Amino acid sequence: MAEESLLFSEEFLRQLEHLSMLTRRPVAGHLRGHHRSRRTGSGMVFTDYRPYSPGDDTRNLDWGTYLRLDRLILRLFEEEADLPVYIFLDVSRSMDFGAPSKFDFARKIAAALAYISLINHDRVSIVAFSDGVVTEMPARRGKNQVWRALHFLERIEAGGGTSLQSAFQSFFGARRTRGLTVVISDFLDREGFERSFQVIRRFRHDVFAVHVMSPDEIDPVLADEVLLVDSEQGGVARVHVTHDLVKAYHDTFLRYCAEIEAFCRSHGWGYLRTTTAMPFEDLMLKALREQGLLR
C-alpha cells in the first residue's frame, strides 16, 4: 500500500496555524506557554489575593485595598504554562486496513496535531504503539521541531498486535508531566479498552480519543462463505455470511464504538469517531473543533 505523504498544502497549514490545542484541565507545564496552569505567577488572569510577604513582587500589590484597609494585599495571577501533548499513534497491523489505510489516515491526524501543538509552543511527544511502545519521539517544543516530528511519523511502519494497556503502562511508567493525551487508534484491543484507559486516568491526564475506522470495516462486503483471517493474530474463523449475520456484525461494531465513547464521556474525556472516507480538512477544521480538542 502506497504511503500517503504527510506534507500538507500551504493553505491548509495556514489554516492549522489558527488553531491550538485545548485542554479542559489546568496544565502542569514547566515552561511558559499559552495554557492555564495551577501555579500562580505572571499571567493575565486574576485568581486570588493573599497577604504580602517580604520578597513578593511589589508590582502585584493592590494599592486600592491598602488605602481602604491599611493592609498590604498581593494580587495573584494564573501562570500560563506550556501544554504537554502526548500523541499516541496506533501502528498495529489492524491499522493497515482499508483504502486509504487507517494507518495513513491516523498518521496524518498525528502530524496535523503535532504541527498545531508545536506552532503553539506546546511540548509534543509522539508515541507509536502496537502491543507495546514501538518507538517514541521525545518531547519537542517549538515550531522548528515540526519537520523532525513529520520525519518521525514518516518512518513508522505498521506491524504487531494491539495492547493499549502495555503501551500506556510502558510510557507512563516513567514520570511524565500531566497533560493532554491524544490516542489515535482503531481500539481493536482484545484486552479491552477500559483497563487500558484506567492507566491514563490514574495519572490524571486529559484524554482525547480519536477512533479511526474504515468504511469497509463498518459494512464489510463478504462472499457467501469465507475464512476470516485476523491480521494481527492470524486466527481463522469460517463464516457463512448471511444478511442477518452482516447486520449483527454492523450492530455489534457500532455498539463497541458506542461503549468506547460512553467510557470516554463518563470520564470527561473527548471522543471523536471518524472514518477514512471523511475529508481530512473537515476533520481537522470542523470535527475536532466541535469535539473540543482544537479551538
Next chain:
Amino acid sequence: MNLLSAAPLWAAIAALATVLVVTALYLLKPPPRRMLVPSSLIWDRVLRQSHHSSDRLRWWLSLLLAAVIAVSIVAAVTRPQLTGAGEAADRLVLVLDNSPTLATRTTDGATRWSHALAKARARIAARGPTTQVMLVDSMRRIATPGFEDRDAALERLQQLHVAYGGTPRVPDIAQAGDAQTVVVSDGVQITGVPKSAQLESVFEPVENAGITAFEIRPLPADPGRYQAFVEVSNAGGADRSIEIAITGVGGRRIVRTVNVPAGGARAQLIDISILEAGPVRASLTMPGDGLEADDVAYALLPMRRVVRVGLVSNGNPYLEKSLHAQPRVRLVAISPRGFTERRDIDLWVFDRFAPRTQPGTPALLFRPNPVPWLPAPGKESTDVTVAAWDGAHPLLENLSLRDLVVERAVAARPASGSRERDVVLVSARGHVPLVVAHEGAARWVWFAFGLEDSNFALHAEFPIFLGNALVWLAGEHGAFAAGLGVVEVPVAKARVVAPDGIELPAQAIPGGTVFEVTEPGMFTAVSASQRLRVVANLLDRRVTDVNRSPLAPLQSLAVESTQAPRLPLDSWAALLLAAVLLLVFEWWSWNRRATV
C-alpha cells in the same frame, strides 16, 4: 435395461453410484476464500451470539440432503417398481368383460368400457415388475390367453375392444392355478364368474331405450304392400316418450312417437309402402340414451315386380291354383313334352318332371325323374314321417311342418362331396333328405315327394311356402340377416363392402366368408358369381336392458376412485416432487447457513 422400469437391484446400484458421485463432488468442493480482516474481535463476538452450528455437522447435513435429492431424482428417472405389502400373489388373472353393454355411456361422458380399461390398467400397474398377468376377455377375442409380463399385458389391453355376438362368459382357465382372479365387468350379461374372483364393477344405472326388433314384411292381405314391425324397449327407470323414424331410399321418413313404460317394450306396425325398395333404416331418439348400438336397425325393402313362372306338369290343380293365387305370378302352364328352355320365364316349377340338363333359371321340383344335376333318388318308401326341418332357412320361414304327412317318397341318398352347396331343408328319420335346396348360380328346390302324395298342398302354410320359394328362387329375398359381431355369409371368397364404400377385412372359409361387424349397418358381400346384401343389427333385448345388473349402483364408479390408484401420484412423480421439495429445503437451509 429399460430405464423407465428398472429392477430394484439396478435402482439400488444407481442410487449407490449417485451417492458416491455426490460425496466425491463434496470432497472436491473448493475451500472457502480467505479474507484478511483487521481483527476478528468483533466477529468473535458476533459468532458467539449467533450460535452457529458445527461446520462438520453442517457439512454432513448438507451432504445428506444432496444425496437424498440426487437419489430421489435417480429413482424418479429409473422408476424402480417394488412389490408392496399385500401383493403377495405373483400371478394375476384379469378378466375383462367386453360384452356389448360395456359400450354404455356413463354420466362422466366416458363409457363403462373405458372405466373397465382404466381399472384394468390400475390393477396391472399396482403389481410388481415380476408379476405375470393373464388377460382374458369375456367375448373370447383373445384366442389363447396366457401369462405374460406387465408391459405385454398392457399392450394387449390396448388391442381389446367391445365385442358383439355370443354369450359373455368367464372362461375356465385351467392354468390359472392359485393366481388371483379379478373380473372387471358391469355385471349385466356376464356369467360364470368364479366365487373366488374379485369383482371390479363398472356398473352405473343409465337411461336407455333400444330397438329390439325390426322386420319388413308384406301385408298378408296385399302382398304388394309392406309394413315394418318395430319393437322398442325401455330399460330406464321412468316411462319415456320415444320417437321412431323409418328412413328409406331418398331420405323419405316416417316418424312415430310411442310411449314405452319403464322396463317395458312397445311394438309398432308401420305401413312403409310409400318407401322405395332398398335399404331402410329405423332409428329412435331419446335424450340421455346410454347405448348407441341399439338405437339403429337396418332392413331391406324387397323389389316388387311380376315373376313369370313356367309350370311344367301333366296337370296338378293344387299347384296351378296356388301359383295363380300368388299376386305377383304370371303363370305359364306347359306339359313336359312341350318343355323347352325359354328366356321369358323367370323360374320353373316342375311337377314329376325334370329336364336332362339344368335350366338356366331357378327351378322348384316336386318328385322329378332322376337326372344327374339333382339328388339321386333312393328306394321309394311309404308313410314317411318328417323328423326335422330348417326353420331358419328363408324357404321355410313362418312355416311349421309338424303336421306334414307324406304317403310316398323317394328319399335322396346322402349328399356326396360334389354337392357341397346343397342344403337339406326337411329330413325324415335317419337323416333321409326329403327337401333339398341348392344355392348355386341357378337355384333349385327338390322335393322327394309329389304334392298329391302328401297333405302339404292342403296346409294353410302352402301359399306361404310358395311365396317364400318365389322370393328365394328369384333372388329377391330381403337380405342376409345377422347380428353384430362375427358374421358368416354363404358367399365364398367374397369382398365385403360397408355402406360408405369401405371394404371390411374378411376371411374366406369353406363355402363362405366371415367378417366382423361392430355397429349396425347394411353390407354387401360380393363374389365373382354372387352378390348378397347383409343386414347386421343388434336387436337384442338382453343388451338393451343395460341396467339389469346384480351389482348395486353404490358399488359402481365410486369404487374406482378409492381403489384404483393407491397414491394420488405415480411413485416416480412423487419422488420427483420430493426431490423438488428437498431442493427448496436445501436452499432455505443454505440461506440460513444450516448447510454449507
